[in-house]
Every structure is written in C-alpha cells, then in structure tokens.
Amino acid sequence: MSGPPDLSVTLGPLKLRNPVLTASGTCGYGEELAPYFDPALLGGIVTKSLSLHPREGNRPPRLAETPSGMLNSIGLQNVGVEAFLREKLPFLERCGTAIIPSIFGATVEEFAELAARLDDVAGIAALELNVSCPNTSRGGTEFGVDPDSTRRVTAAVRGRTRLPIIVKLSPNVTDITIVARAAAEGGADVLSLVNTFFGMRIDVERRRPILSSGSGGLSGPAIRPMAVHLTHRLARAVPIPLIGIGGIGGPEDALEFILAGASAVQVGTATFVDPRAAAKTVAGLADYCRRHDVTRLQDLVGKVHRAEDEGCAKP
Amino acid sequence: MPADHTLRVDSNDPIGASWFLLTLSSDVDLPRWEPGQFTMLSLGDRQDPLLRRPFSIYNLPEAERPARAVQILYKILGRGTALLSRVPPGASLAALLPLGRGFRPARQPGDRIVLVAGGVGVASLHPLAAFEAREGRPPLLLFGCRSADEMPGARATRALGVETLISTDDGSEGARGLVSDLLDAVLRERGAAGKILCVCGPTPMMSASADVARRHGARCHLSLESSMACGFGVCVGCVVGVRRGGSPAITYRRTCIDGPVMDASEIVW
Numbered sequence: 322m323s324g325p326p327d328l329s330v331t332l333g334p335l336k337l338r339n340p341v342l343t344a345s346g347t348c349g350y351g352e353e354l355a356p357y358f359d360p361a362l363l364g365g366i367v368t369k370s371l372s373l374h375p376r377e378g379n380r381p382p383r384l385a386e387t388p389s390g391m392l393n394s395i396g397l398q399n400v401g402v403e404a405f406l407r408e409k410l411p412f413l414e415r416c417g418t419a420i421i422p423s424i425f426g427a428t429v430e431e432f433a434e435l436a437a438r439l440d441d442v443a444g445i446a447a448l449e450l451n452v453s454c455p456n457t458s459r460g461g462t463e464f465g466v467d468p469d470s471t472r473r474v475t476a477a478v479r480g481r482t483r484l485p486i487i488v489k490l491s492p493n494v495t496d497i498t499i500v501a502r503a504a505a506e507g508g509a510d511v512l513s514l515v516n517t518f519f520g521m522r523i524d525v526e527r528r529r530p531i532l533s534s535g536s537g538g539l540s541g542p543a544i545r546p547m548a549v550h551l552t553h554r555l556a557r558a559v560p561i562p563l564i565g566i567g568g569i570g571g572p573e574d575a576l577e578f579i580l581a582g583a584s585a586v587q588v589g590t591a592t593f594v595d596p597r598a599a600a601k602t603v604a605g606l607a608d609y610c611r612r613h614d615v616t617r618l619q620d621l622v623g624k625v626h627r628a629e630d631e632g633c634a635k636p
Numbered sequence: 637m638p639a640d641h642t643l644r645v646d647s648n649d650p651i652g653a654s655w656f657l658l659t660l661s662s663d664v665d666l667p668r669w670e671p672g673q674f675t676m677l678s679l680g681d682r683q684d685p686l687l688r689r690p691f692s693i694y695n696l697p698e699a700e701r702p703a704r705a706v707q708i709l710y711k712i713l714g715r716g717t718a719l720l721s722r723v724p725p726g727a728s729l730a731a732l733l734p735l736g737r738g739f740r741p742a743r744q745p746g747d748r749i750v751l752v753a754g755g756v757g758v759a760s761l762h763p764l765a766a767f768e769a770r771e772g773r774p775p776l777l778l779f780g781c782r783s784a785d786e787m788p789g790a791r792a793t794r795a796l797g798v799e800t801l802i803s804t805d806d807g808s809e810g811a812r813g814l815v816s817d818l819l820d821a822v823l824r825e826r827g828a829a830g831k832i833l834c835v836c837g838p839t840p841m842m843s844a845s846a847d848v849a850r851r852h853g854a855r856c857h858l859s860l861e862s863s864m865a866c867g868f869g870v871c872v873g874c875v876v877g878v879r880r881g882g883s884p885a886i887t888y889r890r891t892c893i894d895g896p897v898m899d900a901s902e903i904v905w
Contacts, residue, residue, distance in 0.1 A: 346872075353869040353893070356637045369872075377888055384863045384873035389683045391865060395872050398888060542683045593866035594678075594688060596732070597640065 326610030327617045328603070330364065330585050332562040333510040335447050335485040337364040337419055337585060340618065341575065341603045344566055344589035345370055345423035345449060345489070346395065348599075350409035351416055357596035362603055364585060365419030368405070370451045372425050373434060375401035385522045385531040390541030390568070391590060392520050394534040397425055397454060402438055410444060419446035421487065425454060429470075429477045437481040448484050450474060450509075453491030453516035454538070465491035465516070468503035475507025487564065490514040492544075497551050498558040505561050513564035513587065514555060515548045541590040542568040549577050556582020556623050570598055572605025582623040637667060638735055638868065643706060645727045648720075651709075652788035655756065656721050657694070658708040660729065665702035669693055671764035672738030672859050672897045675706065676867035678730040679719050689716045690864045690892070692760035692836075693734065696767055706731060709759035709789065735867050736896050739764050741832045741857055748830060749775035751798075752819050752845050754837015755786065760859040760896075761836050762793045769796040775834075777801070778822065780815025780841070784808040816844035820852075828854035835859070835900070846900035856900035862891040869893040877904035 328339035342365040348354055351366050360366060378398025385392040400409065405422070413420045422439055426432035432450060439445055452474055453465035464470040475488055488504040490497055492515035501512055517538025522531045530536070548567025556563055562585075565578025570591030578586050591598035610618055643660035651657050676688040691710060697703035712718050723729065741749070749768050751761040758779060768775045777800040779790045787802070787809055794800045802810025803818040811818055815837070823831070828849075835845045836859035849856035865871040875888035876895070879902060886904050889895070 347870055349870045349872075356868075357640065377886070378872065378875070380877070381873075381875050381888070382863060383875065384865055384871070386685055386687055386863075389686055391686060393865070393871070393873055398872050398875070541686050590686075590865075593871050594686060595640070595730075596866070596868060596870075 326607055326615060327619075328606060328610070330619055332564070332584050333485060335419070335511060339364040339603050339606070340579065340585035341599055341606070342367055342419075342421070342564070342585060342587045343592060343599050344587035345451065347589040347592045350405065351413045352409075354592070354596055358600040361417035362600045363418045364603070365421050365446060366413065366416065367421045367423050367449050367587060368409070368413070369399050370397050370423040370425040370454065371399055371402045371405050371435065372397060373402055373431050375399065375404065380533040382531060382533055385537070387520065387522060387539060387541075388543060390539055390543030392522060392532060392537040392539055393517070394532045394537035396534070402435055406442060410442070414444035420444055421447045421449050423449040423451050423489070425451040429474050432474050433477040433481045436478040436484075440482040440484060445484060447487055447511070448478070448482060449487040449489055449513060450478060451489055451516075453489050465500065466494050468499050471500050472503040472507040475504050475509050479508030485510045487511040487513050489516055491516050492547065492551060493519050497555055501555055501559050501561075505559055509561065511562050511564060512555070512559070513566055515544070515551055515567050518544055518547070540568070542570065544568050545574060545577070549581050552578050552583050553581035553625070569602070570594070572602050572609055575602050575606060576609060576621070579618070579621050580623070580625040584619065584622050638732060639667065640730055640732050641666060642728050643731050645723055645725050645729060646705070647725055648723055653785040654712040655786065655789050656710055656712070658710065658720070660706045660708070660731065662704045662706075664704070666704060666706065667734060668697055668702060669734030670738035670740070671696060671767050672736070672760055673734040674736050674867070674896060675708070675731045675733035676735060676864070677708065677720070679716055680723065680727070680729065685716055685719070687865055688732070688867065689720070690867050692859070694759050694762055696763040699770065706733065709756065709762070711756040732867060736892055737894065739834055739857060739859070739897050741834065741855070743832060744830075746830055747832055748773065750822070750831050750833050751775050751777045752815060752833055752835040752837070753777065753779045753790070754815055754841035755781050756789060757835075757837030757841070757859070758790055758793060761834060764834060765793050765796055765798050769798065774798050776822075778803070778815050778818050780804070780818065780837070782806070814841070814844065816841060816848050819845055820848045823848065823852040823854060828852040831855070833857065833900075843905045846903060846905075849900055857897050858900045858903065860891050860896045860898060862896075864892055867892045878902040879904055
C-alpha cells in the first residue's frame with residue numbers, strides 16, 4: 322500500500338479530516354484538553370452544550386460510577402452563547418480542527434435564536450442540536466423523544482442557519498428510527514447517536530438516590546453494545562450520514578460503529594479516563610487501515626457482514 | 637503542565653489499620669507540584685471500575701531538583717482503594733499529575749499555619765507541613781482520627797518536628813471527640829490572630845471546622861473532597877457551591893480546577 326490511509330470523511334455538507342470527534346460535555350471548550358494533545362489531530366470538537374443564557378446546572382452530587390460506566394446529572398452548566406463567542410471561540414478557532422457547537426434550548430424559539438446567533442460566525446463548521454439531554458427539567462429530552470417536536474425544532478433551526486445541522490438522538494425511545502426520520506424531514510444533515518441512557522443508582526444505607534436529581538444519564542463502555550445496535554438499525558432505515566456515540570474508547574470501538582454504519586464517531590466518557598483517548602483512536606484507525614490494506618476508511622462504513630453470510634449460523 | 641505519567645510501583649505497604657503508603661517511581665523527572673495538588677491514578681487496565689481515582693500527592697519534591705517519586709497515603713474506603721491495596725510492587729500505573737490548585741495562603745510575616753486533619757485527610761496536609769518545616773516555620777498539627785490504631789498515619793508528619801495535638805472518636809489517644817472541637821479549644825486558648833487554618837478531612841469534619849473558623853474570625857483554607865470523573869475540568873461533575881463577593885447567588889465551581897483548595901468562607905454547605 323502506498324502513502325498513509327485516507328481517514329477523511331464527508332458527512333453531507335460537512336467535511337472532516339478524520340472521523341473522530343470529541344463528544345459534547347466531555348471536552349469542555351477545548352482548553353482543558355490542550356495540555357494533553359494537539360487538537361488538530363481530531364476530526365472535530367463538539368463543545369459543551371450552549372444555551373442562550375448561562376446555566377448553573379444541577380446541585381451536586383452529579384456523578385455516580387456504575388459497572389463499566391457512569392451516571393451524570395450535570396444539568397447543562399455552561400457559560401451561555403455570548404460568553405462562548407467572546408471567551409471560548411477564539412481559542413477553539415486556533416485549534417485547527419472542525420468546531421461544532423452543541424446547542425440546547427428550552428423552547429423551539431430558543432433553539433432557533435441560538436442557531437441564528439451562531440450562523441454568521443467565522444470558525445464554526447456545524448451545529449449539533451442537543452434535543453436529548455436527560456438532565457433538565459424542561460426542554461431537552463422532551464424534544465428528542467417526540468417525533469413532531471424533533472421535526473419542529475430541526476425545521477426552526479434550518480430556517481435560521483446555513484450551517485450543517487447534526488441532530489443528536491436520544492436512545493430513550495421505543496423506536497429510534499421514527500425520531501430519526503422526523504429529524505431528517507425537519508432538515509437535519511447528519512444524525513448523531515446516542516446520547517446517554519436514563520439510569521439511576523440508590524444508596525441503600527441512606528435509602529436515597531446517589532444523584533441529587535434522582536436519575537441521570539448513563540455513559541461509558543456499558544452502553545456500547547446498545548449504541549452499536551441502534552447505529553446498525555438506523556443505518557438501514559434512513560439515508561442520512563450517522564455519527565456513532567456510546568462507550569467509544571479506542572480504535573476497535575470506533576470500528577464497530579463504522580462497520581455498523583456510522584461515518585464518524587464521537588469519543589466521550591473515555592476522555593475522562595484518558596485525556597488522549599480521542600487522539601489515540603485516530604492513530605489506531607490509521608494502524609487498522611494499514612494492517613488491513615484499507616486505503617480509504619470510508620469504504621468500511623456499514624460493511625459489517627450479515628451473520629447469515631458466514632453460513633455458520635444455519636444447521 | 638499536567639501530563640499522564642506511567643509510574644512503577646516500588647512499594648505499597650500497610651501502615652496500620654487499613655492505611656497504606658504507595659510509592660511510585662518514574663525514570664524521568666516529574667513536573668514540580670505544590671502542596672495540596674493531586675493526581676488521578678489509574679487502577680490498572682480495566683473497565684470496571686471505569687474511572688481513575690483522585691489522591692493527594694503525599695510527598696514534597698526537594699527544593700533543588702525535580703522529583704522522580706510520587707507517594708500516596710490512602711485508606712481503604714471503597715472498591716477503588718481496596719483494589720489499589722492489592723497492586724503489587726513492579727506493576728505500572730498511569731498517573732495524571734499534577735492537578736488542581738494547592739495551598740497558597742496569603743500570609744504576613746509571623747503567621748503560623750495550623751493544619752487540621754480528619755483521618756486520611758492528613759495526606760493532603762503533609763506536604764504543606766514539610767514545606768513549612770523546610771522554611772523554618774513548623775506548623776501546628778491537629779490530628780483527629782477514629783482511634784489510636786490510626787496514629788501511624790500521622791507519624792511521618794510528626795517526625796518533621798511538628799507540634800501535634802490529637803483527638804480520637806473513642807478517646808483511646810489524645811482528647812476524646814471531634815477534631816473540630818479540638819480546634820475550637822485551641823483557638824480559644826491561643827487566639828486566632830496570626831493563624832491560618834488549612835483543613836482536610838471528611839466533608840462533615842470540614843464543614844464543622846469552617847464553622848469554628850468563622851466563629852473565631854480565623855482565615856481558613858479547605859482541601860475539598862469530591863467524586864471526580866476526569867480531574868482536569870471537562871466533566872463538570874465535581875462541583876461545589878460557592879458564594880463570592882457578598883452576592884447571594886450560588887455558583888458551582890469545579891473542585892478539580894478551581895480547587896481542591898478553596899477559601900472556607902466561600903463554600904455553601
């Protein structure tokens with residue numbers, strides 16, 4: 322094989338150097354990761370979700386460890402869109418990678434206003450709509466579990482921005498393909514999946530939930546098989562590029578999602594355990610391509626063999 | 637700059653009742669740290685438990701040259717520390733360090749540091765004691781623990797020539813009762829003027845000590861404990877509520893980046 326493998330990826334109107342992004346809520350606004358690796362190694366950075374106004378978030382405790390995973394209930398603590406533009410974006414712009422603000426509104430109009438505010442800002446590659454946060458009492462997941470709301474939010478944002486729109490889907494639904502189709506009808510260019518699963522832990526000595534909010538969002542390796550399954554299912558249901566998320570900590574994990582049908586991936590909770598997890602994933606994907614004589618990583622998207630093709634499952 | 641270092645376990649020895657002293661070494665010079673800073677220590681290559689654990693760095697680098705060893709004083713309190721206690725010499729562990737904001741008390745000439753330790757909280761205060769002793773102004777240590785069998789945990793700090801007052805829950809050593817009550821008695825007898833309290837221990841003990849400090853008008857810095865997922869600021873899970881500048885509004889600050897050492901007067905308990 323000649324030359325390095327081509328890791329670049331095209332997600333509709335969004336072009337990335339490679340398919341590895343850091344997931345919203347796990348990389349701040351980029352600054353805290355910069356001591357550990359060069360962000361230019363990444364395909365992109367999806368920021369902590371931004372709201373129109375700063376949010377203080379939920380009372381602690383906000384974290385609870387679970388078997389091979391963790392629950393969080395941060396409550397979208399963030400600096401607000403104006404402080405983001407003033408204080409955070411200048412650093413991100415210098416990172417040399419695609420910058421994708423995640424936005425969160427309590428109403429359709431708030432989502433639309435955020436999109437409008439970010440539309441003509443230089444240095445932004447796309448928007449990710451967080452319609453699926455499980456940790457807010459209003460808005461958030463209420464949009465993401467309802468197809469009509471998801472369609473309306475996406476359409477409202479579509480009407481106010483020329484940027485590529487990524488809609489981040491909740492796994493806490495009966496049929497993810499229904500919400501996905503609604504997002505596509507609303508004008509989504511890309512779908513990312515999945516946000517965290519609802520979860521709860523209880524301190525049996527005190528007979529109280531560990532999280533101040535009762536329940537929170539489950540992430541980490543524990544959810545990976547469920548996220549791979551949903552990615553595989555959705556890739557066969559909608560003709561729209563997907564970004565896989567859920568317990569990805571290295572190249573093998575990323576490849577599971579890519580083979581299942583995701584064009585790109587986001588590394589989330591793994592960054593907490595190893596701040597270089599996303600950069601190591603990029604390097605590992607290149608190694609995999611070399612070992613398997615793959616010249617273009619994108620050729621592998623959705624290329625998992627069906628079990629029956631192997632002929633071994635039949636009696 | 638913090639970085640992820642692969643360290644070798646030199647020793648991991650029990651020192652009394654469920655307390656251990658872990659000594660890790662590096663083949664290269666480690667970045668300098670200040671008293672009160674911490675490390676996120678991996679428990680090995682495993683996914684359950686998933687997260688690293690935060691530990692205060694117990695040793696103080698020499699003044700003249702960079703450290704190549706990291707010590708951690710810990711007590712078995714849960715699954716993570718139980719697993720750590722079984723890591724044998726020769727094993728490798730990844731350690732993100734140095735993290736957080738340590739003790740940087742603003743001081744006048746003649747001010748004396750008073751260390752208030754609740755149990756294994758002494759791990760965060762020991763390097764400050766070592767620093768102060770090296771500067772020729774040994775602090776006063778108030779050490780509170782469950783019973784006399786935990787006294788070995790304070791041995792190294794006392795060996796610095798630090799005046800030490802003891803309280804135990806069961807009265808088996810020193811005064812019987814809480815170390816916050818001992819602090820109250822000491823401030824009453826000796827006065828709060830010219831004293832800077834530096835406190836680390838379980839949250840109820842720190843809250844009680846902060847209350848004692850407030851009543852005596854003493855300056856007080858706390859090394860806070862919190863569950864952490866990342867330790868370097870991105871998860872926003874380890875927050876503590878603070879009030880600043882007389883504002884009634886509570887803002888949530890990250891223990892890992894804005895702390896772990898914070899001004900006691902700002903904390904909302």
